[in-house]
Amino acid sequence: MLFGSIEAGGTKFVCAIGNEKMEILERVSIETREPEATIKDVCEFFAPYNHQLDGVGVGSFGPIDGQKSSKTYGHILASPKVKWQGFDLIGALVEFFNCPIEWTTDVNAAAFGEYHYGHGKDSNSLVYYTIGTGIGAGAIQDDQFIGGVNFTEMGHMLVTRHPEDTAASSCPFHHNCLEGVASGPAIGIRAGKAAQLLEEDDYLWDIEAEYIAQCVHNTTLMLAPEVIVLGGGVMQQEHLLPKVKKAFEKVLNGYVTHPTVDEYIKTPKLGNNAATIGCFVLAQKAFEKAK
Ligand SMILES: Nc1ncnc2c1ncn2[C@@H]1O[C@H](COP(=O)(O)OP(=O)(O)OP(=O)(O)O)[C@@H](O)[C@H]1O
Numbered sequence: 591m592l593f594g595s596i597e598a599g600g601t602k603f604v605c606a607i608g609n610e611k612m613e614i615l616e617r618v619s620i621e622t623r624e625p626e627a628t629i630k631d632v633c634e635f636f637a638p639y640n641h642q643l644d645g646v647g648v649g650s651f652g653p654i655d656g657q658k659s660s661k662t663y664g665h666i667l668a669s670p671k672v673k674w675q676g677f678d679l680i681g682a683l684v685e686f687f688n689c690p691i692e693w694t695t696d697v698n699a700a701a702f703g704e705y706h707y708g709h710g711k712d713s714n715s716l717v718y719y720t721i722g723t724g725i726g727a728g729a730i731q732d733d734q735f736i737g738g739v740n741f742t743e744m745g746h747m748l749v750t751r752h753p754e755d756t757a758a759s760s761c762p763f764h765h766n767c768l769e770g771v772a773s774g775p776a777i778g779i780r781a782g783k784a785a786q787l788l789e790e791d792d793y794l795w796d797i798e799a800e801y802i803a804q805c806v807h808n809t810t811l812m813l814a815p816e817v818i819v820l821g822g823g824v825m826q827q828e829h830l831l832p833k834v835k836k837a838f839e840k841v842l843n844g845y846v847t848h849p850t851v852d853e854y855i856k857t858p859k860l861g862n863n864a865a866t867i868g869c870f871v872l873a874q875k876a877f878e879k880a881k
């Protein structure tokens with residue numbers, strides 16, 4: 591079988607071809623420009639395979655309309671990328687491909703990859719956070735994405751400000767949401783330099799760990815997942831995960847039981863392939879649904 595994967599991101603579209611073993615056979619990265627030119631390149635990549643593909647999975651940047659009954663279903667909504675506002679992304683892809691398509695958000699796709707082939711392989715529930723330019727999350731319970739009226743926006747949960755943290759929030763909407771205080775740009779504002787340039791022993795990493803620990807605490811109490819995966823550029827700081835585990839145990843203060851922190855709080859097993867593999871699984875589901 592042959593599946594297509596499209597990770598539609600604000601900076602790049604990563605397109606891949608894979609098989610039922612979830613092996614990536616070919617992959618290309620296309621710079622995100624205006625919609626028409628970008629979609630044209632995406633279609634060119636897939637064109638030689640279009641009659642062989644059994645399904646395509648898409649993980650899209652947002653905000654995107656996921657309400658099936660909506661007139662703008664599958665359209666990009668009020669995106670900061672002005673040229674994409676109102677663009678019918680899913681419609682354009684459905685029109686091009688000759689096979690069934692299943693789609694969700696980019697972070698849901700990464701969560702789905704980890705749920706099926708990564709740290710969630712033997713679990714029935716998983717929450718995945720990406721901590722990068724923004725903070726987004728996907729929650730899965732029994733193979734279903736959690737969400738209703740909208741896709742979830744857990745990255746904007748409110749957190750308690752660290753008493754010594756007076757830095758401006760990087761989120762234009764909230765003074766003390768997780769993204770506003772713990773995303774890469776938020777660390778950058780606090781540090782006065784890019785997060786990746788911050789020394790490993792800088793105290794700001796302890797503040798960062800406390801914010802992420804609050805996120806794990808809130809997630810534990812609201813969703814009680816079997817595993818929480820923390821991905822994205824910021825988590826590439828390997829010293830951060832142990833700090834988060836310690837801070838989480840402190841903030842939770844033994845209130846509920848959970849697996850050991852080493853089993854419970856993970857960085858992605860699939861690394862950068864989580865979303866691609868998640869899209870292949872979506873593609874497989876699209877194929878099975880259409881049978
Ligand atoms: N090694 C690193 N250490 C610390 N911060 C990092 C590192 N790599 C990237 N970042 C920070 O993460 C942000 C970029 O996030 P990421 O690498 O996940 O890409 P992205 O795809 O742009 O993010 P998003 O998932 O929000 O779209 C930047 O703010 C950057 O400062």
Ligand SMILES: [Zn+2]
Pocket residue numbers: 745746761762763764767768769770
């Ligand atoms: Zn916010």
